[in-house]
Amino acid sequence: NGKTSTEIVSATASGDLGIGFAAGNIQVAGGFEHRTEKFQSLSDELFETGVLLGQGGETPSVSGRYNVSEWFGEANIPLLADVTFAQALSLDVAYRYSDYNTIGTTDTYRIGADWKPVDMFRVRAGYNRAVRAPNVTELFTPNSLGLWSGSDPCAGATPEYTAAQCANTGVTAAQYGNIGRSPAGQYNNITGGDVNLDPEKADTITVGIVVDPIANLTVSVDYWKIDIEDQIATLGARTILDQCATNGLLCDLINRGAGGSLWLQSGWVVNTTGNFGEQAWEGIDLAGSWVTEALSGSFRTSLVGTYLLTKE
Numbered sequence: 284n285g286k287t288s289t290e291i292v293s294a295t296a297s298g299d300l301g302i303g304f305a306a307g308n309i310q311v312a313g314g315f316e317h318r319t320e321k322f323q324s325l326s327d328e329l330f331e332t333g334v335l336l337g338q339g340g341e342t343p344s345v346s347g348r349y350n351v352s353e354w355f356g357e358a359n360i361p362l363l364a365d366v367t368f369a370q371a372l373s374l375d376v377a378y379r380y381s382d383y384n385t386i387g388t389t390d391t392y393r394i395g396a397d398w399k400p401v402d403m404f405r406v407r408a409g410y411n412r413a414v415r416a417p418n419v420t421e422l423f424t425p426n427s428l429g430l431w432s433g434s435d436p437c438a439g440a441t442p443e444y445t446a447a448q449c450a451n452t453g454v455t456a457a458q459y460g461n462i463g464r465s466p467a468g469q470y471n472n473i474t475g476g477d478v479n480l481d482p483e484k485a486d487t488i489t490v491g492i493v494v495d496p497i498a499n500l501t502v503s504v505d506y507w508k509i510d511i512e513d514q515i516a517t518l519g520a521r522t523i524l525d526q527c528a529t530n531g532l533l534c535d536l537i538n539r540g541a542g543g544s545l546w547l548q549s550g551w552v553v554n555t556t557g558n559f560g561e562q563a564w565e566g567i568d569l570a571g572s573w574v575t576e577a578l579s580g581s582f583r584t585s586l587v588g589t590y591l592l593t594k595e
Contacts, residue, residue: 284324285323285324285325286321286322287321287322288320289318290319291318293314293315293317294316295312295313295314297311297312297313298310298311303361304360304362305363305364306372306373307361310358311356311358311359312356312357313355313356314354314355314356315353315355316353316355317350318350318353319349320348320418322345322346322419322420323347324345324346325344326342330342333427339429339430340429342427343424343427343475345419345424345425347419347422349383349384349385349419349422351381351382351383351416352381353379353380353381354379354380355377355378355379357376357377357393358375359373359375360374368401369399369400370400370402371397372398373396374394374395374396374397375394375395375396378390378393379391379392381416385416385422386480386481386482389482390412390414391412391413391414392412393410393411394409395408396408402495403494403496404493404495405492405493405494407489407490407491407492407493408489408490409489410487410488412487413484413487414482414483414485415482415483415485415515416482417476417480417482417556421476421515421556422476422477422480423476424474424475424476425475426473426476427474427475428472428473429471430469430470430471431469431472431521431552433470434464434468434470435462435464435465435470435545436449436521436525437454437459437462437524437543438463438543438544438545439462440461442459442460442462446459448528451527451531451534452524452527452528452534453537453538454539454543455543458542458543461543463544465545470545470551470552471545471548472520472552472553473551473552473553473555474554475555476555477555477556477557480515480556481513482513483512483513483558484513485509486509488507489505489508490506491503491506492504499574499575500571501571502570503568503570503571504569506565506567507565507566507567508563509564509565510562511561511563512561513558514561514562515557515558516556516557516559517554517555517556517559518554519554520552520554523536524537536552536553536554537553538550538551538552538553562595563593564594565591565593566589566593567589567590567592568589569586569588569590570585572584572586
């Protein structure tokens with residue numbers, strides 16, 4: 284049984300500042316918003332206690348809430364109009380300040396430019412800083428013991444890793460080569476949320492052109508790049524084991540039980556949600572639209588496509 288709700292109180296204002304440049308007055312908008320997000324997921328008694336055969340552990344109930352107050356503003360600033368090599372040139376700026384009761388304060392902002400040197404050609408570019416705050420489940424899911432499918436690289440008579448590498452994961456010299464494999468290919472890990480998560484941060488850059496080569500035909504090409512850091516995710520128990528064995532990282536997340544086991548109840552890998560790693564996306568968008576009048580009507584042909592350059 285689940286329940287979610289969002290409560291929003293907001294106020295906005297927009298208008299003409301009455302001042303600006305020869306190209307026109309500055310247009311502005313701004314406001315305030317307060318949001319409260321609530322989420323609850325209730326497991327029944329059997330799932331809550333993890334007593335079902337083959338369940339592999341508890342499925343805990345989740346309940347939590349957070350609120351955020353935000354102030355924001357944006358402006359469109361016409362700089363040039365109807366001059367040589369600048370039929371139009373404008374600047375867009377925006378800023379948002381957010382105050383969360385969970386993660387503290389964040390800033391997001393944007394600046395963009397739009398330049399039309401001649402009738403048939405336009406150039407646009409922008410930079411944006413975006414954030415994503417952790418949600419209720421990422422923050423407040425209780426930690427619980429469950430199963431992950433795979434293998435322990437230090438188990439079995441001929442382990443995948445050397446004795447020195449397995450020692451990083453907590454295997455003693457006497458245990459090496461003597462740790463039994465799970466007959467079901469399942470091992471223990473502790474999963475759940477983390478109230479100390481930081482928000483994800485992203486930097487986005489776009490540069491593009493718009494061309495109207497003939498009447499009723501418009502073509503645009505845009506390059507974009509998105510870099511995300513402090514990604515909210517789980518690493519995976521096997522990744523943690525591999526990183527510890529080969530690079531000496533994250534070893535404090537591994538707790539070997541009796542005889543070095545990770546599948547008996549006394550051993551596990553801590554695989555809770557955290558801020559791990561980065562993402563990089565890069566690509567080119569192509570869009571085109573052509574309209575023609577014929578047979579007492581109109582016909583439109585359009586194309587929208589993306590070529591992905593990077594996904595890391």
